[in-house]
């Protein structure tokens with residue numbers, strides 16, 4: 323047997339092969355990441371629709387109550403009767419798996435469900451509605467919402483917004499148009515938005531400009547339809 327038989331690969335050939343594989347992986351990576359992002363978006367939307375279905379079932383059960391009380395105080399109270407899988411409350415983009423609440427920037431922590439509160443589970447989604455007992459319910463009325471009588475609980479404020487939209491904000495934030503009652507967001511996902519504006523004054527012009535470059539917020543409206551929006555809260559009808 324010849325001792326000088328050519329090696330299967332020379333070092334140079336091996337390095338060329340590795341470089342080619344590297345280039346191919348580099349070319350494919352963005353496509354793979356895009357596909358994964360798309361799949362996660364679909365999963366998130368599916369979660370939100372299941373939550374909405376749970377809310378609708380809940381409303382059917384409590385149709386005899388006052389209107390505002392036809393909503394659960396927390397989304398995860400829908401488990402187990404109306405939503406039978408706690409994973410439905412977790413967005414695939416949420417690295418904290420629901421324990422950080424619905425926004426990673428610490429805004430409005432009172433409205434977060436992190437699973438720490440009695441009777442709740444970790445939850446990635448922002449819920450626009452809560453009735454007493456709710457940490458936003460002070461029992462002394464909501465001063466910034468002139469359309470409900472003094473002493474109204476938070477649930478009444480939200481109920482009014484869901485039914486009639488945000489006309490009252492026209493005066494609070496001049497130039498805003500407000501969400502119409504039929505598409506007022508009731509369940510929202512903020513986890514697709516990267517680089518959240520740090521906690522700042524709600525409604526500040528700088529925040530609105532910064533937060534609305536991309537429409538990365540998923541919204542399920544009161545009528546059950548799905549739409550994307552910027553990081554806007556209640557002062558704009560931009561969809």
Ligand SMILES: [Zn+2]
Pocket residue numbers: 366367413414415511512513514540
């Ligand atoms: Zn999501």
